[in-house]
Amino acid sequence: MPAEPNNWGRFGPEDQRGTLNLLTGDVVLSALAAARTGQVLSLSMPIRGATSSPxxxxxxxxxxxxxxxxxxxxxxxxxxxxxxxxxxxxxxxxxxxxxTHHGTTTHMDALCHMWSGDELYNGHPAARVRSYGATRCGIEQVGGVVARGVLFDVPRHLGLDHLPADFRVPAQLLAEIAVPRAGDVAVIRTGWPAVWERSHEEYWSGQPGLSAGAGRWLASMDVSAVAADNAAIGGLNERQLADEPLDDDLHLILLHRHGIHLIEMLWLEELSAAGRTEFVFVAAPLRIEGGTGSPLNPLAIL
Incomplete structure (x- = not known):
């Protein structure tokens, strides 16, 4: 069991859904009240063409x-x-x-996507992750996600179009924007995907993202999932790797220790333009048995 605070055993010794267990019927019904106009926005990147086309x-x-x-x-x-x-x-x-592949389109990471030593989240054996799939904590355990979404529009809060590549969002800055309730999906906008249209090389020069402290703060707030428009939730350097030490790796903090599913590479520009901090968040990954993740088309109902 990890030495840091964690959710192992909190939802039972056999649990494979982590903080998605917080989405009880009452929590979901309460989340639906966040819809005001009924406008629906897709938060996903497109999947275009095949390798024979550009x-x-x-x-x-x-x-x-x-x-x-x-x-x-x-x-x-x-x-x-x-x-x-x-x-x-x-x-x-x-x-x-x-x-599809992690890091190339909008997707959700399953809890079996990351482990430490020989244990997945909640102490499930990592040996159950095989080439034919994971028999513990696979993406099929998610089902559907209906929750209150809370947009942390960090660049807008700072008066920027997008965060700099080396920016790591501290917990205090998130708290200035909003304080999530238990069961909320925290949606983090860095604005970085818009850089792609200006320069592919700039996009690959690194990526802004959450700091380890921000990840721990969100975990302490009992969010049901963390979603972001960057490729790794945390930041990346010019080699497309994280600079943080292993104990501060956000995938280990959120997936492994706290059972918080991650959703990466969202498109949040229209949601940002709408100026809404809260909305209904809806997502349903494919039921890929034993999958370490799934393509996703998350929806925001305003």
């Missing part, structure tokens, strides 16, 4: 990671299956395959 390079991603790929059987260019006839004069194009 489309994947038009969306933010970490350098060197396999790009999101979308194969279709429509013209034989991407997939050999061709077009399926469905009736006289009619044809149907089939989506054959979508391949």
């Amino acid at each position: 489309a994947p390079t038009t969306v933010p991603h970490l350098r060197g990671r396999p790009l999101p790929q979308h194969f279709m059987s429509v013209d034989g260019g991407d997939y050999a299956a061709g077009v399926r006839p469905v009736g006289a004069g009619l044809r149907m194009a089939d989506d054959a395959l979508i391949v």
Whole structure:
């Protein structure tokens, strides 16, 4: 068991959902009251095209990671299956395959995505994570997430378009913007994805993100999930690695110690423009049994 404060055993010895257990019926019903206008915004990055087209390079991603790929059987260019006839004069194009990777599109990390020593969150054995999937803490344990979302629009609070690449958001700054309730989804905007349109090289020069102290503060607030528009929740250097020591790694703090699911690479520009701090947050990962994560299209209901 980790020496630091943690949620191991809090929701029972067999728990595999972590702080999503805080989303009881009463909490969800209370969260629905955050909707005011009924406007729905998608918070996801697009998945465009396949490797035979330049489309994947038009969306933010970490350098060197396999790009999101979308194969279709429509013209034989991407997939050999061709077009399926469905009736006289009619044809149907089939989506054959979508391949995604952490760091390349909007996704949710499962609790089995990170472990320390030989233990996953809650003491589940890390040996249960195999090439065919994880038999503990897989993404299929999530189900659906309906919660109050709280936007921490850090650059707007500071009067900036986006945070500098080396900026690490302290807990005090988050507390100046909002104080989440138990069960809320904390949504962190750095503004960094917008840098991609200006310069790919600048985007790859590093990334702003939460400090370890901010991660611990959010955990102490009992948030049900942490979501951000950057690639790793925490910050990255020019080698696309975290500079913090291992004990301060945000994936270990949040996923491993506290059972807080992470959602990365959101698109938050429209949500920021709407000027709303609270809203209804809705997300449902694919039920990939044993998956370490899933592509996601989170929604904000304003």
